[in-house]
Amino acid sequence: xxxxxxxxxxxxxxxxxxxxxxxxxxxxxxxxxxxxxxxxxxxxxxxxxxxxxxxxxxxxxxxxxxxxxxxxxxxxxxxxxxxxxxxxxxxxxxxxxxxxxxxxxxxxxxxxxxxxxxxxxxxxxxxxxxxxxxxxxxxxxxxxxxxxxxxxxxxxxxxxxxxxxxxxxxxxxxxxxxxxxxxxxxxxxxxxxxxxxxxxxxxxxxxxxxxxxxxxxxxxxxxxxxxxxxxxxxxxxxxxxxxxxxxxxxxxxxxxxxxx
Amino acid sequence: xxxxxxxxxxxxxxxxxxxxxxxxxxxxxxxxxxxxxxxxxxxxxxxxxxxxxxxxxxxxxxxxxxxxxxxxxxxxxxxxxxxxxxxxxxxxxxxxxxxxxxxxxxxxxxxxxxxxxxxxxxxxxxxxxxxxxxxxxxxxxxxxxxxxxxxxxxxxxxxxxxxxxxxxxxxxxxxxxxxxxxxxxxxxxxxxxxxxxxxxxxxxxxxxxxxxxxxxxxxxxxxxxxxxxxxxxxxxxxxxxxxxxxxxxxxxxxxx
Numbered sequence: 001x002x003x004x005x006x007x008x009x010x011x012x013x014x015x016x017x018x019x020x021x022x023x024x025x026x027x028x029x030x031x032x033x034x035x036x037x038x039x040x041x042x043x044x045x046x047x048x049x050x051x052x053x054x055x056x057x058x059x060x061x062x063x064x065x066x067x068x069x070x071x072x073x074x075x076x077x078x079x080x081x082x083x084x085x086x087x088x089x090x091x092x093x094x095x096x097x098x099x100x101x102x103x104x105x106x107x108x109x110x111x112x113x114x115x116x117x118x119x120x121x122x123x124x125x126x127x128x129x130x131x132x133x134x135x136x137x138x139x140x141x142x143x144x145x146x147x148x149x150x151x152x153x154x155x156x157x158x159x160x161x162x163x164x165x166x167x168x169x170x171x172x173x174x175x176x177x178x179x180x181x182x183x184x185x186x187x188x189x190x191x192x193x194x195x196x197x198x199x200x201x202x203x204x205x206x207x208x209x210x211x212x213x214x215x216x217x218x219x220x221x222x223x224x225x226x227x228x229x230x231x232x233x234x235x236x237x238x239x240x241x242x243x244x245x246x247x248x249x250x251x252x253x254x255x256x257x258x259x260x
Numbered sequence: 261x262x263x264x265x266x267x268x269x270x271x272x273x274x275x276x277x278x279x280x281x282x283x284x285x286x287x288x289x290x291x292x293x294x295x296x297x298x299x300x301x302x303x304x305x306x307x308x309x310x311x312x313x314x315x316x317x318x319x320x321x322x323x324x325x326x327x328x329x330x331x332x333x334x335x336x337x338x339x340x341x342x343x344x345x346x347x348x349x350x351x352x353x354x355x356x357x358x359x360x361x362x363x364x365x366x367x368x369x370x371x372x373x374x375x376x377x378x379x380x381x382x383x384x385x386x387x388x389x390x391x392x393x394x395x396x397x398x399x400x401x402x403x404x405x406x407x408x409x410x411x412x413x414x415x416x417x418x419x420x421x422x423x424x425x426x427x428x429x430x431x432x433x434x435x436x437x438x439x440x441x442x443x444x445x446x447x448x449x450x451x452x453x454x455x456x457x458x459x460x461x462x463x464x465x466x467x468x469x470x471x472x473x474x475x476x477x478x479x480x481x482x483x484x485x486x487x488x489x490x491x492x493x494x495x496x497x498x499x500x501x502x503x504x505x506x507x508x509x510x511x512x513x514x515x516x
Contacts, residue, residue: 105445109445110444110445111443111444111445127400127445128400128427128429128446210402210429210431210440210446211405211429211430211431211432212427212428212429212430213430214426215427216429217430224432225405225406225407225430225432227337228331228333228334228336228337228405228407228408229333229405229406229407
């Protein structure tokens with residue numbers, strides 16, 4: 001039986017939920033429901049929607065690619081070195097995204113440390129291209145992969161891996177055949193969180209990749225522009241973003257928080 | 261066992277007091293003092309309103325001018341959503357009319373004019389010296405968002421000279437466009453003449469590109485529900501005095 005919560009705490013929780021829900025309900029209240037199909041099918045909105053879906057999915061995959069090795073490494077470390085590496089790897093999660101965008105610009109921008117070399121050597125320019133959007137999205141999304149997968153790995157009983165090794169499996173084989181399947185739900189949760197974060201990315205994207213309609217203007221950027229130009233379109237796009245984020249979080253249920 | 265995890269009444273009381281104090285400081289601190297006025301100004305006027313705010317504060321001691329500087333479109337949106345301002349200066353009549361039509365501002369007066377300019381990044385001044393070079397090359401261009409006065413003008417200008425803006429980046433205000441050109445993050449930008457004057461960089465300016473045919477007017481208005489009507493009028497008057505006029509012309513604006 002679950003112990004009862006104090007009545008005061010329940011009241012506080014009720015008020016807190018109301019405070020969180022109020023802005024979202026106000027948004028729903030302003031949505032021009034009957035105009036929705038027309039608003040969501042304009043060229044600007046359709047372009048932004050497609051671009052957002054494509055770039056956020058690729059960014060989520062890229063985040064997995066970068067995040068999984070970091071998570072594995074972190075799960076075997078302890079003490080100050082683990083805390084330091086974890087802090088560096090998850091910094092983009094708490095950093096203002098615009099600072100992340102500026103950092104990316106100094107690295108991969110046309111005059112950036114790496115960007116200038118890429119431009120000279122291969123004619124590769126990332127800002128103002130969809131690839132730049134993917135980079136910005138992956139940068140902010142990777143920490144979610146690192147944290148969820150590391151917690152999954154730490155919750156895993158090391159005896160499974162040891163048993164596999166004692167039966168002659170190489171570390172690579174044990175990792176691929178024993179560990180990865182067992183942390184599958186953490187990987188799925190990390191991927192979905194990374195995708196949702198990438199879909200909502202604004203600051204790093206507009207700072208690093210600019211705001212080119214059809215190329216780098218993702219849904220959040222289109223909302224930002226439409227807030228001044230076409231309020232109803234902004235509301236319609238906001239609805240899409242709220243809806244998708246909510247679906248992701250409901251589907252994940254408790255999976256992204258380590259189970260007891 | 262659970263003794264220490266329950267916060268004592270004493271520490272709860274301290275916490276509550278702290279919260280109460282913080283909230284009351286916050287609420288009082290946010291209300292502007294009795295001698296301050298709040299001025300909403302279009303980004304292109306940044307340097308001008310900063311100078312005139314200083315002028316106002318020295319002329320009327322114990323006063324304070326709070327500046328809110330953003331693109332005209334952003335300012336219109338903020339005011340429509342109930343933002344509190346005493347003076348509003350925008351970069352086009354059509355933006356000001358949106359506010360006048362719903363009764364948010366009193367009769368607007370024109371204080372200045374500004375014309376469009378095509379600028380080139382400091383690194384490219386040797387390579388690009390005509391609009392033909394821009395039209396021909398695969399250059400990265402930056403313009404203001406369409407909903408802003410400089411964006412609307414840029415599109416009108418581009419269609420008149422056959423300039424393709426489909427891969428241009430749309431920045432939220434003219435100073436953002438200027439900064440991108442100054443840092444060589446883009447090759448070409450469409451800004452105002454006044455922005456060239458306020459820039460510290462050696463920008464290229466395509467003076468023969470015909471962009472100066474496209475100009476905009478700056479209307480100033482006092483808000484209808486300003487509680488500092490007299491102070492707001494005093495600030496507005498600076499723009500028509502010699503001091504205001506010389507600052508405007510110094511930064512490349514034309515007088516009406």
